[in-house]
Structures are given as structure tokens and as C-alpha cells.
Amino acid sequence: MPERPTLSLTEARAALDRQETTSRDLTDACLARVHELDADLRAFITVDADGARQRADRADEQLRRGERQGPLHGLPLAIKDNLAVAGQVTTMGSAIFRDHVPTQSAGVVERLAEQGAVSVGKTALHEFALGVTTENPHYGICRNPVDRERTPGGSSGGSAVAVTTGMALGAIGSDTSGSIRIPAAACGIVGLKPTYGRVSTHGCYPESWSLDHVGVLAQTVQDAAVMLDAISGHDPRVPSSLDLLPTTTARDLPDEQDPQQALPLRIGIEESFFFHDVDPEIETEVRSTLDALVADGAQLVPLTLPSLGASIFALTVIDTAETTAVHEAQFRRRPQDYGEDVRLLLECGAIPSAVDYVQSQQIRAQVRREFQEAFAGVDVIVAPTLPIQTPRIGEATVHLNGREADRDQELMRLVGPANLVGLPSISVPCGQAHGMPVGLQVIGPALGELAVLRAAARVEGLVGERLPAQRRPLPHITADDV
Amino acid sequence: MPEPTPLDVVRSRFPRTPDADAPALRAHAEHLARLRDSLPEDGLQGTEPAATFDPRGTDSHA
Numbered sequence: 001m002p003e004r005p006t007l008s009l010t011e012a013r014a015a016l017d018r019q020e021t022t023s024r025d026l027t028d029a030c031l032a033r034v035h036e037l038d039a040d041l042r043a044f045i046t047v048d049a050d051g052a053r054q055r056a057d058r059a060d061e062q063l064r065r066g067e068r069q070g071p072l073h074g075l076p077l078a079i080k081d082n083l084a085v086a087g088q089v090t091t092m093g094s095a096i097f098r099d100h101v102p103t104q105s106a107g108v109v110e111r112l113a114e115q116g117a118v119s120v121g122k123t124a125l126h127e128f129a130l131g132v133t134t135e136n137p138h139y140g141i142c143r144n145p146v147d148r149e150r151t152p153g154g155s156s157g158g159s160a161v162a163v164t165t166g167m168a169l170g171a172i173g174s175d176t177s178g179s180i181r182i183p184a185a186a187c188g189i190v191g192l193k194p195t196y197g198r199v200s201t202h203g204c205y206p207e208s209w210s211l212d213h214v215g216v217l218a219q220t221v222q223d224a225a226v227m228l229d230a231i232s233g234h235d236p237r238v239p240s241s242l243d244l245l246p247t248t249t250a251r252d253l254p255d256e257q258d259p260q261q262a263l264p265l266r267i268g269i270e271e272s273f274f275f276h277d278v279d280p281e282i283e284t285e286v287r288s289t290l291d292a293l294v295a296d297g298a299q300l301v302p303l304t305l306p307s308l309g310a311s312i313f314a315l316t317v318i319d320t321a322e323t324t325a326v327h328e329a330q331f332r333r334r335p336q337d338y339g340e341d342v343r344l345l346l347e348c349g350a351i352p353s354a355v356d357y358v359q360s361q362q363i364r365a366q367v368r369r370e371f372q373e374a375f376a377g378v379d380v381i382v383a384p385t386l387p388i389q390t391p392r393i394g395e396a397t398v399h400l401n402g403r404e405a406d407r408d409q410e411l412m413r414l415v416g417p418a419n420l421v422g423l424p425s426i427s428v429p430c431g432q433a434h435g436m437p438v439g440l441q442v443i444g445p446a447l448g449e450l451a452v453l454r455a456a457a458r459v460e461g462l463v464g465e466r467l468p469a470q471r472r473p474l475p476h477i478t479a480d481d482v
Numbered sequence: 483m484p485e486p487t488p489l490d491v492v493r494s495r496f497p498r499t500p501d502a503d504a505p506a507l508r509a510h511a512e513h514l515a516r517l518r519d520s521l522p523e524d525g526l527q528g529t530e531p532a533a534t535f536d537p538r539g540t541d542s543h544a
Contacts, residue, residue, distance in 0.1 A: 351492065
């Protein structure tokens with residue numbers, strides 16, 4: 001595995017404030033990592049090195065004048081390539097859009113620019129974000145930096161790899177059936193999918209309108225909070241956008257190491273769906289983390305969500321049907337320009353009936369009600385992010401507890417319900433199994449991003465010592481240090 | 483008249499679907515049927531609609 005980055009986004013920002021480094025140094029360091037690693041790992045589809053350096057120099061000039069556009073000022077970030085950037089090629093991971101140059105940026109890209117963030121490039125994704133491995137027939141296979149023979153997950157695999165290796169200090173991703181949290185868990189970083197409608201999806205190529213979320217991938221929970229605050233807020237161009245101000249989670253997040261600030265934490269545990277048929281090593285890691293949380297004062301509350309099993313049917317129907325509706329005209333014209341797995345997925349979306357779709361919406365309403373009732377008694381619900389060990393590249397079938405299982409269905413199984421009901425959910429590293437990172441998923445009530453981040457920060461504080469390759473703040477940061 | 487196969491259903495929308503995709507489509511249709519068969523009926527037979535819309539146009543959800 002390549003050496004892990006030694007500097008988080010929050011630490012980099014502090015170093016910029018102390019004038020111990022510059023945006024140009026930070027950006028050059030990220031670009032050096034891209035140069036060093038990306039021919040093999042393929043985290044990026046497009047690297048905008050010259051543009052990034054120009055933006056970094058501009059950010060430094062502003063800092064010298066005492067101007068700071070926002071909390072992300074001068075910080076090098078990466079953007080998933082299904083989010084439009086005006087004037088730059090945005091491929092959606094598709095051969096059809098290989099030369100596509102949007103005239104208008106995505107809502108989140110606008111927010112990043114307003115904050116002074118420095119985009120280093122566009123990250124690799126599963127074709128049209130329609131898959132969970134980032135094995136892309138048009139732009140290459142994205143590899144997991146922890147074990148390059150394994151998938152980084154997807155569809156935001158490139159964003160996860162970029163953050164894991166320090167090619168960017170944070171990244172934007174999208175999540176329709178786990179596409180932020182799956183790669184975050186597989187690569188050992190933090191991935192946050194906010195509440196449906198919290199973050200603008202304007203300019204994000206749609207996968208499944210009622211399941212699509214834009215969110216963040218970061219090295220730490222604090223970094224994720226800073227990024228969420230920067231990109232959240234109402235966007236009147238998006239019908240489902242919630243008319244709310246941006247979040248203030250970074251400010252509101254208590255210091256979990258400070259006993260004076262640490263708040264009681266009630267954790268809901270649903271056994272029959274979220275802990276059913278999980279890889280034993282992964283389950284052990286998650287349960288030992290729960291034990292540590294209890295030892296630290298958290299309370300575990302058993303609960304039931306009886307309709308969760310039905311959510312798999314609803315997710316399968318809604319995701320495939322909406323996806324096929326999005327692509328229908330283009331797919332009729334150009335089926336030969338789609339990769340084999342995505343072609344099959346779009347064909348599968350023609351199979352469910354209208355009755356299936358409507359009944360899936362009824363299941364969604366029922367599951368939402370059950371979650372709502374559950375959150376009357378708990379702050380968050382905790383589960384493993386993935387029930388299986390990280391698959392090898394090209395391995396479409398996996399072995400789980402003595403049976404063969406479909407890789408993609410297993411990767412999505414525990415993360416999909418939060419998409420179905422639009423609840424905020426984060427994956428935070430909690431240990432290792434089979435030599436690979438293990439992610440713990442925290443689900444919160446609607447608009448409960450702070451609760452989710454707070455619980456994740458508690459996990460991060462408790463298990464940080466167990467994780468490999470600890471990041472340490474550096475007293476003086478230069479391009480060579482990152 | 484024989485029931486249409488999953489390949490027939492897909493080809494009615496996407497005529498260029500290759501023969502080679504038939505086994506995967508059949509497997510998906512069987513998977514979907516198994517999931518459908520496992521659903522509790524009481525969750526699907528409510529009279530309250532799950533999807534609504536606001537005729538004033540402030541909520542675009544159909």
C-alpha cells in the first residue's frame with residue numbers, strides 16, 4: 001500500500017492559517033501523488049494540473065491580502081466525474097460523453113468555487129455511476145490502494161482512492177445505493193451521504209432521481225463535517241432540494257475527547273437485517289467497536305424495523321426502473337456505446353411492472369415510518385457498512401458464510417436502505433478484517449447529520465489507535481510532507 | 483399464447499438487445515420474482531397513496 005497522507009484537510013487549513021504552508025505547496029503535493037501513483041491506481045479521469053496551480057496561486061494571493069473566500073479556501077479537492085464543471089470535460093465515466101464540455105457547473109462545484117477550493121481534477125467512477133466497483137471499460141480499472149488486486153468499491157471509487165492516497169485532501173462523490181459509503185469502507189476513509197435534498201444534485205448526471213444524493217469523502221470525520229457545511233444548502237433549481245440553510249456541523253461537533261463536551265449516545269441495534277449473514281471477521285470488528293462505545297458510556301438499544309427485508313425489492317425496482325427511464329432514449333440510439341454490465345442493468349430496468357414500482361413506493365413509505373418511530377428512542381442506528389470482505393477485481397461472485405453470493409447485491413445490501421428513505425448515513429473506519437479496512441455505518445434521523453457525525457467522531461476517537469498508518473500533524477508542512 | 487420471456491419484455495423496449503443477454507435477464511427476473519414473493523402483503527395493500535403531488539407546483543414529486 002502507498003504511504004498514507006500525513007495531513008488531513010482540517011490540519012492543512014490550520015497550517016494555511018498559520019502561514020506554515022501555501023495552497024500552492026498543498027496542491028503541488030497532491031499533484032505529486034497523482035504523478036507517482038495514478039498511472040496504476042487510476043483515481044482520476046482528468047487531472048487539471050495547470051488549472052489547479054493557477055487556482056492555488058490565486059488563493060495564496062488572496063490569503064496574502066487577508067482575504068479568505070470560505071473554509072475550503074486554497075484546499076485541493078477532487079470531484080467525481082459525473083458532476084459538471086463548466087468548461088472542463090465531464091465524461092460521466094461514459095464513452096458517449098468522452099468529449100462533453102458542460103457550459104454550467106454543478107451546484108456543488110459552484111459552492112466549492114465560491115469557497116475558494118482548488119479542484120485538482122475529475123475522479124473515476126463506474127460508467128454513469130451505474131455499478132459499485134469502478135471497473136470502467138472506457139477509462140480503466142480503478143484499484144484499491146490498500147491492496148491493488150482488490151476493488152476500491154464504487155461508484156465513487158476514484159474519489160475514495162484520491163483521498164486515501166493524498167491525491168486530494170477531500171473529494172465529492174454521489175451515492176444512489178451506497179456509492180460513497182461502499183468505497184469509503186473499502187479504502188478505509190470516511191464517507192458521508194447526507195439527508196436527501198440537503199445537498200444540491202443540480203448538474204449531477206442522474207442515476208435514479210429519488211435515490212440520488214451528493215456527498216463527501218474525507219480522511220476524518222471533522223473533514224467530512226467541514227466539507228458538508230461547504231456544499232449543503234438550498235438550490236432552487238432542484239425540485240427535491242430542501243429549503244434549508246447550509247449545515248454548521250463542523251462548528252457544532254463536540255470534542256468527543258473532552259468529557260465535558262461528550263454527550264450521551266443512544267445507539268439503536270437492529271439485528272435481523274443489519275447483522276444477518278455478515279462476514280464473521282467484519283462482524284467481530286463492528287461488535288468490538290460497539291463494546292468500546294458502551295465502555296465509553298454509550299447505550300445500546302435493541303430495535304426492530306420489520307419492513308427492512310422488503311426494502312431490497314423496493315430498491316431493486318426503483319433503482320433499475322428510474323435508471324432505465326433516465327437512459328432510455330440514449331440507450332435506444334447507442335446501445336453499443338455502453339459497457340456490458342451497464343447495458344444489462346439498463347435492460348433489467350425494463351422488467352419490473354408499473355405495479356412493482358408503485359408497491360415499491362408503498363414499501364418505501366412503510367420503511368420510512370418504521371425508521372421514524374425507531375429514532376424516537378435512539379440518536380443513531382449502527383451497522384456494518386459492508387457484509388463481505390472487499391472483493392478482488394473482476395470477482396463477480398463472492399463467498400459468504402459458505403454460500404456463493406452476487407458481489408454487487410452484497411455490497412449494496414446494508415447501505416441501500418438509507419438511500420431508500422433518504423436518511424443521513426456515514427461510513428467510518430473501525431478496524432481491519434482479512435487485511436482490509438472495515439467500515440462501520442451510522443444512520444441518523446432525517447436532517448440528523450450532526451448526530452451521525454458525532455457518533456462517527458466517537459468511533460474515530462476510540463478506534464483510531466487500532467488503525468494502521470496513523471496520520472500525525474506535522475509541525476511544518478511542505479509539498480514533500482503531504 | 484406463451485408468456486413472454488424476460489428477453490421478449492426487454493426487446494419490446496430495446497429491440498437491439500442481444501440474444502446473449504437472455505440468461506442474465508432471466509436470472510434477474512427470477513431474482514425479482516423471489517423478492518416479490520417474499521413481500522408481506524399487508525405492506526402493499528394500504529389505501530393511502532405513497533406518492534403524492536402538490537397541484538400548486540411547490541412539490542414536484544408525482
